[in-house]
Amino acid sequence: xxxxxxxxxxxxxxxxxxxxxxxxxxxxxxxxxxxxxxxxxxxxxxxxxxxxxxxxxxxxxxxxxxxxxxxxxxxxxxxxxxxxxxxxxxxxxxxxxxxxxxxxxxxxxxxxxxxxxxxxxxxxxxxxxxxxxxxxxxxxxxxxxxxxxxxxxxxxxxxxxxxxxxxxxxxxxxxxxxxxxxxxxxxxxxxxxxxxxxxxxxxxxxxxxxxxxxxxxxxxxxxxxxxxxxxxxxxxxxxxxxxxxxxxxxxxxxxxxxxxxxxxxxxxxxxxxxxxxxxxxxxxxxxxxxxxxxxxxxxxxxxxxxxxxxxxxxxxxxxxxxxxxxxxxxxxxxxxxxxxxxxxxxxxxxxxxxxxxxxxxxxxxxxxxxxxxxxxxxxxxxxxxxxxxxxxxxxxxxxxxxxxxxxxxxxxxxxxxxxxxxxxxxxxxxxxxxxxxxxxxx
Amino acid sequence: xxxxxxxxxxxxxxxxxxxxxxxxxxxxxxxxxxxxxxxxxxxxxxxxxxxxxxxxxxxxxxxxxxxxxxxxxxxxxxxxxxxxxxxxxxxxxxxxxxxxxxxxxxxxxxxxxxxxxxxxxxxxxxxxxxxxxxxxxxxxxxxxxxxxxxxxxxxxxxxxxxxxxxxxxxxxxxxxxxxxxxxxxxxxxxxxxxxxxxxxxxxxxxxxxxxxxxxxxxxxxxxxxxxxxxxxxxxxxxxxxxxxx
Ligand SMILES: Cc1cc2nc3c(=O)[nH]c(=O)nc-3n(C[C@H](O)[C@H](O)[C@H](O)COP(=O)(O)OP(=O)(O)OC[C@H]3O[C@@H](n4cnc5c(N)ncnc54)[C@H](O)[C@@H]3O)c2cc1C
Ligand SMILES: NC(=O)c1ccc[n+]([C@@H]2O[C@H](COP(=O)([O-])OP(=O)(O)OC[C@H]3O[C@@H](n4cnc5c(N)ncnc54)[C@H](OP(=O)(O)O)[C@@H]3O)[C@@H](O)[C@H]2O)c1
Numbered sequence: 001x002x003x004x005x006x007x008x009x010x011x012x013x014x015x016x017x018x019x020x021x022x023x024x025x026x027x028x029x030x031x032x033x034x035x036x037x038x039x040x041x042x043x044x045x046x047x048x049x050x051x052x053x054x055x056x057x058x059x060x061x062x063x064x065x066x067x068x069x070x071x072x073x074x075x076x077x078x079x080x081x082x083x084x085x086x087x088x089x090x091x092x093x094x095x096x097x098x099x100x101x102x103x104x105x106x107x108x109x110x111x112x113x114x115x116x117x118x119x120x121x122x123x124x125x126x127x128x129x130x131x132x133x134x135x136x137x138x139x140x141x142x143x144x145x146x147x148x149x150x151x152x153x154x155x156x157x158x159x160x161x162x163x164x165x166x167x168x169x170x171x172x173x174x175x176x177x178x179x180x181x182x183x184x185x186x187x188x189x190x191x192x193x194x195x196x197x198x199x200x201x202x203x204x205x206x207x208x209x210x211x212x213x214x215x216x217x218x219x220x221x222x223x224x225x226x227x228x229x230x231x232x233x234x235x236x237x238x239x240x241x242x243x244x245x246x247x248x249x250x251x252x253x254x255x256x257x258x259x260x261x262x263x264x265x266x267x268x269x270x271x272x273x274x275x276x277x278x279x280x281x282x283x284x285x286x287x288x289x290x291x292x293x294x295x296x297x298x299x300x301x302x303x304x305x306x307x308x309x310x311x312x313x314x315x316x317x318x319x320x321x322x323x324x325x326x327x328x329x330x331x332x333x334x335x336x337x338x339x340x341x342x343x344x345x346x347x348x349x350x351x352x353x354x355x356x357x358x359x360x361x362x363x364x365x366x367x368x369x370x371x372x373x374x375x376x377x378x379x380x381x382x383x384x385x386x387x388x389x390x391x392x393x394x395x396x397x398x399x400x401x402x403x404x405x406x407x408x409x410x411x412x413x414x415x416x417x418x419x420x421x422x423x424x425x426x427x428x429x430x431x432x433x434x435x436x437x438x439x440x441x442x
Numbered sequence: 443x444x445x446x447x448x449x450x451x452x453x454x455x456x457x458x459x460x461x462x463x464x465x466x467x468x469x470x471x472x473x474x475x476x477x478x479x480x481x482x483x484x485x486x487x488x489x490x491x492x493x494x495x496x497x498x499x500x501x502x503x504x505x506x507x508x509x510x511x512x513x514x515x516x517x518x519x520x521x522x523x524x525x526x527x528x529x530x531x532x533x534x535x536x537x538x539x540x541x542x543x544x545x546x547x548x549x550x551x552x553x554x555x556x557x558x559x560x561x562x563x564x565x566x567x568x569x570x571x572x573x574x575x576x577x578x579x580x581x582x583x584x585x586x587x588x589x590x591x592x593x594x595x596x597x598x599x600x601x602x603x604x605x606x607x608x609x610x611x612x613x614x615x616x617x618x619x620x621x622x623x624x625x626x627x628x629x630x631x632x633x634x635x636x637x638x639x640x641x642x643x644x645x646x647x648x649x650x651x652x653x654x655x656x657x658x659x660x661x662x663x664x665x666x667x668x669x670x671x672x673x674x675x676x677x678x679x680x681x682x683x684x685x686x687x
Contacts, residue, residue, distance in 0.1 A: 004632035028452075028629060031478045067454075067629070070482040071489040081489075084482070095465070095490055 004028075011062060014304055015053035016311030017373050017401055020434055026064045030084065030143075030175045033063065037173070038147035043432035046169040048113030049088060052120060053314040054401025055434035056168050063173060065115055071095065072176065079181040080138070085115030085174040090298075092181075097246050101181035102238075102290075104136040108346075110295050115174040120398035121166035121359040125214035125236065125294070128351040132359055134165035136180045143173040145430035163421045166359035168397055170431045170441060171422055186242030189214075189293040192235040193284045195276075199229025199332060203325055203365070206233070206349035213237050214293075217347040220272040221369055222265065224336045228329065231347060232279055236293055246291075253301040257309040263372055268341035297344075307372050315381060316360075316368035316396035317388045318350060324365040327391035331384060335369065338380060342369040357418040360396040368399065378402055397435065405440035415441070443493050444468040445519040449559060450502065450529025452479045454628035455578060458647035459526060464492035471515045473500040474529070502529045502555040503547070512562050521570060524654060525563050527556055527577045532630045533593040545592055552596030557603050564607055567616040574654050575611075576619040577604055581662065584622070584671045587687040601660075608659060619653055620660040621646075624667040 006024040024047070027033040037044075040061065047057040047064045065086030072082040079101055083092070089103060090110040096102070107122040116122075118140065121132040139153035142164055152161040164171045194209070196202035202217055209215055214236035223230045297303055304312070319327040328347075335341075346368045350361045371377055385407045388395065394411035395403050409415055419441065422428050432442065446463050448456050451472035460470055464487035472487075474480050477499050484495040496518050500511050516522055533548040556577060567573035582590055583597030601620055608618035625631065625640045641664050649663040662668040677685075 004629055006632060007635075026629070026632065029476065029479045029482065070486040072482065072485045074489045 011058050012050075012311070013054050013057060013401065014051050015313055015370075015373075015399075015401055016304060016307075016309075017313060018055055018058070018434065020055070020058040020060070022058065022060045022062050024062045024064050026067055028067045030068060030149075033068070033173060033175065034143060034147050034149065036063070037143060037145060040430075043430055045431060045433040045436075046115065046119070046173045048086065048116030048119075049111050051109060051112045051116065053399045055438070056120075056397060056400070056436075057116075058434040059432060065113060065173075068175065079183060080178060081181055082176060082178045083114060084176050085113060085118070087114050088112065089114070089117065094246055096181055097184070097187060097290075098244050100183055100185070100244055102184040104180060104182040105130060105133045106294055107133075108295065109298055111298060114177050114179070118165055118174055118177060119167060119169050121354075121356050122398065123350065123361050125216045125348070127361055128210065128215065128349050129213065131351060132166070132354055132356070132361060134354065134356055134359070136182075137165065138178040138180060140164060140174050140178075141176045142171060143175050145172065145426045149175060150425075159421045160425060162356045163358070163418050166356040167418070168358065168435065169433065170418075170436055171425060171427045172431065184238050184244070186239040187244055187246065187290050188239040188242045188287050189236045189290050190239055191286050191288050191293055193279050193286075194233040194235070195279055195282055196229075196231040196233055198227055199231075199328055200325065202229055202231040202233060202347060203328075203349075206365075209233065209235055210349070215349065218275065219332075219345045219347045219367070220276055221332060221335050221345040222269045222272055222339070222341040224333075228336060229332050229347075230276060232276065239287065252299060254303055254305040257305050263307060265339040265341055272341070307370070310373045312370050312372045313377065313381065313401050314368060314370050314399040315384065316366060316399045317384070317393050318360060318362050318364055318366040318396070319388070319391045319393035320362055320364040323391040323393070327387070327393065328365060328367065330391075331367070331387055334384065334387065340371050340377070340380065342371060345369045357414040357421070358397065358412055360394065360398070362394070364393070366396075368396075397439075400435065403439065405438065408439040444523045445521055446470045446524045446526065447473070447515055447519065447522050447563075448526045448528065449473045449500065450527065451483060451497075452476055453528040453530070453578075454630075454643040455623065455626060455646050455650075456526060456528035457483060458643040459528075459650050460487055461490055462647050462651045463524075464488075464490040464495070467491050467493050469494045469519055470496070471519050472497045473511065473515065475499055475501045502559075503550055505555060505558045508558060508562055512559075512566075516566060522563070522566065522573050524574045524576065525567075526650070527559060527575075529555070530578065530580075530630070531593075533590065533596075535588075535590050535592055538592040548592050549596050549599075552593060553599040553603075556600050560603065560607060564611060564616070568611055568614045572615045574617040574619060574657075575604075575607070576621060576650060576654055578621045578623065579604070581622050581624050581667050581671055585674055585682075589687060617654075617657045619650075619658060621650055621653065621663060622661065622667065622671075623663045624670070 011022045012019045044061040045059040047062045068084040068086035070084045074081045106124045117133045121134050123132050143149050212235040217231040217233040219231040348366050352363045446468050452474040470492050480497040484497045487495040531551050538545040579601045580597040582594040583601045604620045623646050627640050646663045653661040
């Protein structure tokens with residue numbers, strides 16, 4: 001049997017909202033993918049591990065890359081790896097960590113594909129120093145709608161490279177990527193946890209701890225008044241001594257959808273209070289394995305079921321540095337007052353913006369929150385959008401499930417250039433997701 | 443280092459198994475019919491640590507080509523420690539019922555080709571007085587059911603052939619392993635709705651590697667399929683024939 005087409009399936013992203021009926025085509029080789037695309041009569045979108053929260057990988061016809069999972073070449077002298085785009089970061093780590101190599105950039109879950117990490121130009125806890133995932137990408141092979149495959153990099157078809165990195169699958173299908181891995185001596189991370197009593201203290205800590213390789217803060221988004229924005233700031237450094245053992249961590253799973261009422265402002269407030277109180281001193285140091293440090297949620301399979309059958313929306317915004325303090329206060333106050341809370345809301349200082357046309361990060365602060373889907377959530381998020389725009393910020397497309405086209409176009413000013421490049425490469429009308437249609441990127 | 447020959451190497455289960463052997467540094471020779479996928483897989487196994495990864499194309503139904511293809515493989519590897527036979531097609535039962543040629547072709551792919559391959563390879567292993575012959579059969583071969591008895595018959599034939607072979611080769615130090623997976627999420631089963639009984643290819647691969655190491659005779663993968671099949675086989679035919687299975 002050759003490549004295969006699924007039966008009509010209900011497709012959804014990690015937030016399980018929205019849903020779309022569609023067919024998933026799974027090519028078994030890049031060649032099959034090349035043969036399939038020109039003959040397709042409807043627009044399609046590529047899907048990796050489906051870990052984007054919203055509708056960026058949803059369409060009636062989805063091309064899944066899970067079988068395009070070959071590691072093609074590795075140079076142990078330089079750490080340069082060529083692989084297919086369907087390889088997951090988890091797989092890369094399991095192969096290369098024992099050989100002393102690590103991902104230079106990694107998001108908060110290892111269950112994403114290389115293609116997905118490039119298409120969302122994902123960022124990690126070291127963004128303030130090392131930038132987005134595209135920083136470790138030397139070149140890409142992109143399959144265009146007409147079936148041609150182009151190699152692009154910063155020097156070759158540069159405009160295709162800069163619109164494919166962060167381009168949410170809308171230029172073409174990334175078939176292979178050439179990446180640089182980074183050497184490590186140990187799988188251990190020295191983690192330092194610092195307590196911040198309120199938002200100003202948290203932002204000051206980000207500034208004073210800027211030298212840390214990795215930094216991120218968990219923030220209690222239900223705390224109000226003087227405690228508004230109280231946080232735990234977590235810093236990390238690779239250890240130099242130790243071993244390169246990958247642990248096969250024991251997983252737990254959320255077996256079914258939790259009842260609607262389980263996650264409410266009281267349970268979340270109780271959780272947040274306990275979580276904050278967990279760290280007693282001003283600063284606590286621990287040596288931890290990289291897995292719990294980078295991927296704390298990966299141990300709980302299907303944790304998205306905690307939000308019940310209706311799903312949830314993740315809302316991640318960034319505000320520029322100068323607007324940051326005031327803007328975050330305003331937005332956090334608005335959220336705390338609404339009583340809508342989120343387990344594990346995350347705050348991070350980001351580094352400079354890059355040249356990719358739709359990349360999310362800006363020099364400033366990013367805040368990521370989960371909101372359970374309720375009937376009045378969407379209007380509430382529109383209010384938040386308005387505030388984000390007031391402070392010249394924007395919303396992360398990898399998490400987005402509901403932003404209006406007008407908000408997108410104001411906050412991603414390079415969108416017109418993006419569309420022009422898509423037109424040049426024949427991508428318009430051929431690659432489309434629920435998200436791209438919603439955002440007016442037809 | 444172990445010398446491994448895989449037939450039907452592009453199968454999802456075979457690929458996952460090959461990756462596990464590659465990370466142990468094995469020499470691997472891959473046979474399958476899609477040259478492009480074979481080339482990618484060979485590169486992949488090399489990156490993962492295989493001492494060598496060679497490929498050649500072979501259609502399992504081209505039985506006349508076996509002697510030369512297998513000889514080249516054995517010479518390239520310089521002997522064989524482990525053979526894994528993994529190719530197969532999930533026959534379309536309804537279509538087979540209406541088409542004798544299709545039925546015979548399915549039987550050739552799933553049973554006769556395996557028997558033919560093993561006839562060559564068993565003789566080679568017997569002569570070298572060692573080696574493992576690991577073959578993917580199926581739980582479907584344990585009892586005939588109306589929904590897939592063409593496929594089941596072929597797998598059943600393979601399982602019985604392997605029993606005989608094991609009995610013959612045991613005294614020659616050759617290990618014969620019958621692998622009976624349950625439902626596995628692979629391209630072969632893409633059209634099925636998946637549920638709690640389904641396993642991932644790498645889970646099956648882990649079981650195969652373990653069974654080869656421990657020189658097991660017959661393994662159900664995952665292991666609890668043994669008990670499901672125990673029950674299914676225990677149902678009296680008088681009753682079984684009335685069930686819609
Ligand atoms: C628990 C969790 C934590 C996360 N933490 C972070 C984080 O810290 N930082 C961060 O930046 N993100 C984070 N994310 C988001 C995640 O990294 C991105 O959504 C990523 O794109 C998902 O990759 P995927 O393979 O699942 O792609 P999918 O979700 O399947 O697809 C995402 C987008 O990529 C496109 N795409 C996928 N593969 C290809 C390809 N081969 N060619 C072209 N386009 C392609 C799709 O069309 C779609 O637009 C997190 C997500 C989760 C669930
Ligand atoms: N998946 C299950 O639920 C399940 C359960 C029990 C047993 N099994 C058995 O497990 C084995 C592996 O299957 P899988 O699940 O891994 O499915 P798969 O990925 O579809 O693999 C089947 C392989 O068989 C190959 N093949 C088919 N006809 C061939 C021929 N004439 N010549 C050469 N190769 C041929 C295919 O090659 P092409 O790609 O070139 O077609 C493919 O690589 C099979 O024997 C199957 O019967 C599977």
